[in-house]
Amino acid sequence: MSRQKEDISPPKWADHFLKLYCREEFLEEISGDVHELFEVRLGEMPPGRARRKFIWDVFRFLRWSNIKRTKRLNSNNIIMLRNYFKITRRNLLKDRGYSLLNIAGLYIGFVCMVLTVLYLSHELSFDKHLQRAEDTYRLLGVSNTTGGKGNESAAPWGPALKDQFPEIEDYTRIIGHGASVFQVDNNRFYENGGIIADASILKLFSVDLLQGDKASALLEPNQVVIKERLAKKYFGDDNPIGKVIRIDNEKLYTVTGVLADKQKPSHLTFDFIASFDSHDSWFKTDWFIRNYQTFFLLNSDAEASDVESKLTAFFKERFETPETPFDNHVELQQVSEIHLYDDTADQTPQIGKVRLVGVIGGFILIIALVNYVNLVTARSAKRFKEVGVRKSIGARRRQLQAQFLIENIIVCFSVFVITMASFNLFMPGFNSLMNSDLSFSLFGDVQLVGIMFLVTLLVSLASGFYPAFILSSLNPVNLIKNNAVGLGGKNYLRKSLTTLQFIISVALIIGTSLVYKQLQYMLNKDVGFDKEQVVVVPLGSSEVWRNKNVFAEQIRNFSEVKEVALTANQIGGGDWGMPFQYEGGERPLNVRFMSIDAAYGETLGLKLVEGRFFKEELKTDVESSFIVNEAFLQAVGWGSGIGKRIEMPTRDSENPWLPGKIVGVVKDFNFRSLHTQISPMVIANKVDWTSTLFIKLNPGSTDKVLTDLAEAWKATEPNIPFGYYFLDEKLAEQYVAETRLSKMATTFGAIAIVLACIGLFSLATYTAEQKMKEVSIRKVMGASLNQIWLLFSRQFMVIIIVSITIAIPISLYYLDGWLSEFAYRIEIWQNIQIPVLASLATVFVAMLTIAIQSIRLAKSNPVKFLRSE
Numbered sequence: 001m002s003r004q005k006e007d008i009s010p011p012k013w014a015d016h017f018l019k020l021y022c023r024e025e026f027l028e029e030i031s032g033d034v035h036e037l038f039e040v041r042l043g044e045m046p047p048g049r050a051r052r053k054f055i056w057d058v059f060r061f062l063r064w065s066n067i068k069r070t071k072r073l074n075s076n077n078i079i080m081l082r083n084y085f086k087i088t089r090r091n092l093l094k095d096r097g098y099s100l101l102n103i104a105g106l107y108i109g110f111v112c113m114v115l116t117v118l119y120l121s122h123e124l125s126f127d128k129h130l131q132r133a134e135d136t137y138r139l140l141g142v143s144n145t146t147g148g149k150g151n152e153s154a155a156p157w158g159p160a161l162k163d164q165f166p167e168i169e170d171y172t173r174i175i176g177h178g179a180s181v182f183q184v185d186n187n188r189f190y191e192n193g194g195i196i197a198d199a200s201i202l203k204l205f206s207v208d209l210l211q212g213d214k215a216s217a218l219l220e221p222n223q224v225v226i227k228e229r230l231a232k233k234y235f236g237d238d239n240p241i242g243k244v245i246r247i248d249n250e251k252l253y254t255v256t257g258v259l260a261d262k263q264k265p266s267h268l269t270f271d272f273i274a275s276f277d278s279h280d281s282w283f284k285t286d287w288f289i290r291n292y293q294t295f296f297l298l299n300s301d302a303e304a305s306d307v308e309s310k311l312t313a314f315f316k317e318r319f320e321t322p323e324t325p326f327d328n329h330v331e332l333q334q335v336s337e338i339h340l341y342d343d344t345a346d347q348t349p350q351i352g353k354v355r356l357v358g359v360i361g362g363f364i365l366i367i368a369l370v371n372y373v374n375l376v377t378a379r380s381a382k383r384f385k386e387v388g389v390r391k392s393i394g395a396r397r398r399q400l401q402a403q404f405l406i407e408n409i410i411v412c413f414s415v416f417v418i419t420m421a422s423f424n425l426f427m428p429g430f431n432s433l434m435n436s437d438l439s440f441s442l443f444g445d446v447q448l449v450g451i452m453f454l455v456t457l458l459v460s461l462a463s464g465f466y467p468a469f470i471l472s473s474l475n476p477v478n479l480i481k482n483n484a485v486g487l488g489g490k491n492y493l494r495k496s497l498t499t500l501q502f503i504i505s506v507a508l509i510i511g512t513s514l515v516y517k518q519l520q521y522m523l524n525k526d527v528g529f530d531k532e533q534v535v536v537v538p539l540g541s542s543e544v545w546r547n548k549n550v551f552a553e554q555i556r557n558f559s560e561v562k563e564v565a566l567t568a569n570q571i572g573g574g575d576w577g578m579p580f581q582y583e584g585g586e587r588p589l590n591v592r593f594m595s596i597d598a599a600y601g602e603t604l605g606l607k608l609v610e611g612r613f614f615k616e617e618l619k620t621d622v623e624s625s626f627i628v629n630e631a632f633l634q635a636v637g638w639g640s641g642i643g644k645r646i647e648m649p650t651r652d653s654e655n656p657w658l659p660g661k662i663v664g665v666v667k668d669f670n671f672r673s674l675h676t677q678i679s680p681m682v683i684a685n686k687v688d689w690t691s692t693l694f695i696k697l698n699p700g701s702t703d704k705v706l707t708d709l710a711e712a713w714k715a716t717e718p719n720i721p722f723g724y725y726f727l728d729e730k731l732a733e734q735y736v737a738e739t740r741l742s743k744m745a746t747t748f749g750a751i752a753i754v755l756a757c758i759g760l761f762s763l764a765t766y767t768a769e770q771k772m773k774e775v776s777i778r779k780v781m782g783a784s785l786n787q788i789w790l791l792f793s794r795q796f797m798v799i800i801i802v803s804i805t806i807a808i809p810i811s812l813y814y815l816d817g818w819l820s821e822f823a824y825r826i827e828i829w830q831n832i833q834i835p836v837l838a839s840l841a842t843v844f845v846a847m848l849t850i851a852i853q854s855i856r857l858a859k860s861n862p863v864k865f866l867r868s869e
Contacts, residue, residue, distance in 0.1 A: 008047050010038050010054040018058045023068050030061050088407045102375045103415055105758045106459070108751060109368020110419040110452065115430050116361025117448055118438050122265060123354045126339035129264040130206045132297060137304060137332035139294040140344065144327050149344040152290035152577065155283065158198075165310060167302035172198040173292045177274055179538055181720045183246040184234040190723050191230070193271040196279045204297050205268060211241055212257030221277040225257035230271060248541045249719045251278065262437075267339040287318075288649065290577065295335065304332045325587055348675055348821060353741060360748045363504045367755040369459055370497045374759055376408065376463040408464035416456040420449065433743055435736070495799060498759050502803035502842065505756040507811035508749035509838040514815050514831065515742045521826050522735050528669025530605035530696075534727035536570070537693040537709070543717040545691060551716060552693060558708055560701030565603035566690035568595035572731050573672050580682055581647040581657060582636050589635060592671065592679045595686040601666070603696045611642045611664030614685040621685045624660035630668045632680035641665050646682065673734040674824040694727070753842070757849045760796065764853040772860070789854040793847065800846050804839045811835070
């Protein structure tokens with residue numbers, strides 16, 4: 001036993017560490033104490049624990065009084081530090097233009113880095129604040145045939161699935177409230193962004209109330225939770241809890257809670273929440289009408305994949321019949337992934353945009369840092385004599401290294417401080433550009449400040465490495481003669497970094513141009529209907545809606561109005577999904593469905609392929625006639641559709657399908673955004689279902705007709721304000737993300753090309769310093785300005801050509817992948833002039849930058865550089 005004990009020794013690395021930091025006069029005593037304690041513990045506890053205790057003892061004695069003192073820290077060192085600061089200030093002031101250029105480039109890089117990190121951290125934080133985000137999922141239906149995903153579900157599904165499957169702990173159902181009129185006393189305003197949801201939404205989405213009881217706020221019918229701004233708007237400084245709001249001139253809602261205006265990032269946004277039991281629509285009990293989103297909270301030990309399989313089997317058993325096979329499966333999408341990866345219906349995943357911002361921001365930072373390092377190393381060539389003189393009069397290499405490193409640390413950390421102090425000046429512009437609400441606080445964003453501190457330190461060390469360690473190691477005689485023997489003349493690293501900068505810049509120019517081109521294509525593409533001069537008036541549940549036919553006829557008589565139509569659906573994504581049986585089909589086809597009146601086709605300028613539009617005087621057009629689009633004929637395999645029989649579902653259990661015939665086929669039109677392909681569409685003449693007016697105006701009559709419309713509305717409905725929008729402006733909102741992306745890419749691309757030119761300037765500066773004597777000799781021998789420019793620009797042309805050659809295929813490859821997200825897109829080969837023009841622009845800017853240095857060289861006095869020869 002004693003022998004085993006003798007073989008057990010404390011960790012050697014801990015012993016070495018103690019000797020490394022401990023002062024000589026204390027080492028023997030402290031070492032003896034910790035070893036003695038180790039021996040005692042071996043008899044009292046397992047060896048492993050005794051070893052850990054020994055390590056703890058070593059670190060426990062790591063105190064200021066026990067740490068070795070350096071002999072070099074004396075008054076002379078302090079004086080030298082002050083001297084370094086003076087030298088740094090003098091060098092900066094000596095060449096103000098260079099200093100300003102250097103600091104400005106680094107400052108731009110730091111600002112772009114902070115903006116990028118702030119934006120990325122915000123985008124990646126959506127729904128991460130939920131108390132059980134990892135257990136909260138959204139229900140999706142996925143087609144086995146097409147792979148298309150839908151987030152719609154029927155109202156009864158949530159409670160039925162919770163009762164059926166013990167893995168589901170809770171659920172909430174959400175449906176949009178739509179534009180609603182809020183009335184308190186005589187104050188009436190339209191409020192958008194409201195939702196109707198189960199009371200469990202407050203739990204699943206971790207919604208905290210500033211006022212009200214979270215447990216009971218949405219349990220009863222006609223209860224509403226509102227945001228602070230709404231409470232202030234309608235009730236001023238009074239306590240809103242218990243106050244009553246009339247919504248849509250019908251129901252009285254009691255305010256039971258108040259939300260903070262600023263919520264944590266979530267894909268689900270709302271200004272108010274109405275209790276689910278306030279919603280008395282007939283389809284609340286329908287298993288087939290899918291107008292809701294359903295979210296589940298699973299038990300912590302439940303596997304989402306297992307639940308998906310069980311839910312798919314449940315729906316298959318519920319919906320499949322011999323005539324209608326179930327061709328879908330269920331997916332559960334984690335709520336924290338919705339913001340970035342939502343690819344349902346017309347949604348475009350945001351992850352591509354987020355990655356692009358991150359890549360561009362990273363590229364700009366790389367360019368800025370490379371520029372700074374290049375400029376520092378280029379300018380260090382001017383300090384050969386200074387280093388040589390210092391070494392010849394006795395300066396030690398360590399002192400020279402400290403001087404250069406401290407100089408760069410002073411400059412870099414000065415830029416760091418300026419960035420942190422002035423950063424909030426850029427936030428309003430960036431928030432406007434990215435449609436965000438980001439903020440920065442020096443003490444609130446400690447992690448970001450820490451990252452910036454580390455980056456600044458690394459840049460300081462990287463930029464100071466060359467003069468500190470390379471120049472300080474050279475022979476002073478060679479340095480005094482400006483002959484940097486051992487440095488090499490090819491500068492492959494610096495040229496490679498400059499090439500990388502221009503690859504990034506050319507790629508950004510090409511990318512920016514093609515993104516803009518795609519945006520213009522979407523905004524100007526023929527969508528198959530006339531969207532200009534169309535005013536859209538939602539009727540809601542107003543008196544106008546109850547008398548819509550009379551009101552439409554009244555408006556139609558206005559001299560400024562060309563045509564008026566009624567519809568139940570908004571263009572741009574307001575269509576409904578519905579199964580239709582068709583002649584010769586084995587199972588129903590899921591199609592998009594619209595309900596309109598007889599004037600709709602003429603009002604929007606839809607084009608007929610065959611047949612006719614609906615006729616108001618024909619009763620059969622209302623009861624049993626349909627119009628389809630070309631995509632419907634293609635989906636069912638018909639060459640012609642006129643007279644073919646199709647059937648739509650009804651709520652009548654005895655007659656579940658309503659038969660009808662196709663009377664017209666319209667040319668495909670984009671009733672949704674250009675992100676998606678045109679789907680099969682069936683249109684019915686169901687005026688009773690309509691709730692929106694489309695008013696086609698004559699050119700040049702907008703202002704007067706809007707005034708007349710408002711007066712006509714007020715005469716029919718004095719209690720609800722008149723609201724409208726222009727169809728073309730509403731459709732343009734579908735491409736806001738692309739518009740912002742284009743602006744962002746343009747802004748960042750301009751920054752990148754400016755920084756790349758600074759990088760080129762740094763390389764040109766360095767080359768100019770190296771070629772001063774050669775150029776001076778050539779001038780003495782009679783060389784012209786053009787000859788000097790050609791000599792100087794030749795190597796840079798190689799860099800530019802290599803950059804363009806690499807940048808074009810890379811950028812076009814990735815842009816083709818981005819364009820593939822659009823169902824309707826430009827073709828790169830038809831826009832090949834864009835990379836050509838981008839290349840020419842890059843060459844022009846680069847040659848202009850080089851010409852500045854060439855002219856400076858050509859105008860220099862050759863005597864100045866040849867007097868020592």
